[in-house]
Amino acid sequence: AQSVAQPEDQVNVAEGNPLTVKCTYSVSGNPYLFWYVQYPNRGLQFLLKYITGDNLVKGSYGFEAEFNKSQTSFHLKKPSALVSDSALYFCAVRVFISSGSARQLTFGSGTQLTVLP
C-alpha cells in the first residue's frame, strides 16, 4: 500500500520569510511525487513533480521541493513567501507495480498555509 503524510494541518509564516510544507511518503517501489495547490472553491493546480534525477525540483510560482530517499520525504519550499501563496497544499504519490500497472494518486490530507502580511 502507498500512503502520504502531511504532519502539519496548518503552517503560518510571515511575508518575505522562507516557507516549508512537509510531506513524507510510504511506498513499495520507486515513487512519483507531486505537489498541488488548492485555492478556495477551486480545483487543484499542479505545482511540481519528482520522477527521477536531480533531487531538487523547481516548479511554478517560485516553489521547489527536495526529494530525500533516505528520509522518504518530499518537502515543499519557497525562499520568500507571498500573501498570495496562502492556500491549501497537497502532496501526492504514485507508484508503478510489477504488473506494469500503476496505483493511482494517493493524496495527503493537506496543509493550510497562511502567509501573514
Place this chain on the structure above:
Amino acid sequence: NAGVMQNPRHLVRRRGQEARLRCSPMKGHSHVYWYRQLPEEGLKFMVYLQKENIIDESGMPKERFSAEFPKEGPSILRIQQVVRGDSAAYFCASSPRDGYYEQYFGPGTRLTVT
C-alpha cells in the same frame, strides 16, 4: 487551450434522487480520473477511465456509483439514490497519458444532498 471542465459546479439533490456529474477533459487528453473530497479531508481516488473503458475502479463504492467515458462526449459520474453521506466535492482530472504525467484538475462539482 481550455482546461478540464466540469458541470454543474453546484448540485443539490434530495435523498433518493440521482446525481449526474459531467467532465470534459483537456483537449488531447484521453485519460480521466475522478476523485472525491469530503469536508476537512484530502482527495480520494475513485475511478480511472480511458475512452470506452474503465481501467481502475478500485476506489468506487460497490453500490450506487458508476462511471463512463463514451467515445463521444464527456465522462459521467453517476450516483443513484443519493444519501447525505454523498455530499462532497467531486473532482475530475485528465492527463495525456498514464504514468508519471501530472493530472490536470477541473474546478469540481459540489454535491449537496438534503
